[in-house]
Amino acid sequence: MQRHGYGGTPALRYRYRVAGCVLLAVHLLVLGWLALRPLTALWVTPAHLEPLATIRADLALGPWEATRSIAGGVLPFAPLGVLLPWAAGRLSVSAPGSLARTVFTAAMISLALQVVRGGVMGQVLDVDALLLNVTGVTLTHVAVVPAVRARLRRRSHAGAEPAPRREETDRGLTPTIPRVGIAP
Numbered sequence: 001m002q003r004h005g006y007g008g009t010p011a012l013r014y015r016y017r018v019a020g021c022v023l024l025a026v027h028l029l030v031l032g033w034l035a036l037r038p039l040t041a042l043w044v045t046p047a048h049l050e051p052l053a054t055i056r057a058d059l060a061l062g063p064w065e066a067t068r069s070i071a072g073g074v075l076p077f078a079p080l081g082v083l084l085p086w087a088a089g090r091l092s093v094s095a096p097g098s099l100a101r102t103v104f105t106a107a108m109i110s111l112a113l114q115v116v117r118g119g120v121m122g123q124v125l126d127v128d129a130l131l132l133n134v135t136g137v138t139l140t141h142v143a144v145v146p147a148v149r150a151r152l153r154r155r156s157h158a159g160a161e162p163a164p165r166r167e168e169t170d171r172g173l174t175p176t177i178p179r180v181g182i183a184p
Contacts, residue, residue: 013089020086027079028109034076035113039122047118047125054128073132074139080106081140082148091153095146099138102145106137 048054058069084102110133118125 017087017089020083020089024080024083024087027083031076031109032113035117036120036123038120041122044122045124049125049127051127051131054126055132070132073129074136076136077106077110077133078136078140080109081137081142082144084137085141085145085149091149091156093149098145099141102141103134103138107134110134 055070058066061069081102084105085098088101090098107130110130114125114127114130117123
């Protein structure tokens with residue numbers, strides 16, 4: 001039974017995984033650049049460490065501003081919900097385990113960026129940004145990955161070669177070399 005890969009030849013499975021790793025690396029570089037670039041500001045608010053305080057403040061501004069601000073926290077990390085499992089290259093894996101690994105990895109990446117971001121001029125640490133990032137990854141993973149994996153499994157099983165017949169597998173006894181005894 002094949003446990004890893006996307007079906008097809010081993011070279012094709014390797015190419016899929018390499019493509020996933022390259023896209024993941026590019027996305028992480030873009031996220032790092034966007035999160036860690038210094039901003040010019042006349043004054044900077046202190047760190048936002050109370051959960052949901054920033055989201056409540058955004059909702060008080062009105063529906064358009066709240067949507068823009070919340071989507072700005074959810075969307076940048078959302079592709080990680082697909083790219084992390086793709087880079088792992090596993091096709092037959094439990095859905096809850098995959099979700100847990102993906103969300104945990106994305107949360108650690110987001111936490112690292114938030115902590116480093118606190119030291120950059122004009123940027124502040126925000127717990128709600130961490131929550132929104134993880135929410136985006138979770139929603140994307142749940143919406144896309146199980147369906148794509150099921151489709152790839154169906155496609156790989158449909159194109160699988162039938163099992164060899166009994167006559168083809170039975171080749172007789174294993175050949176022995178004369179003058180070589182059996183180990184004790």
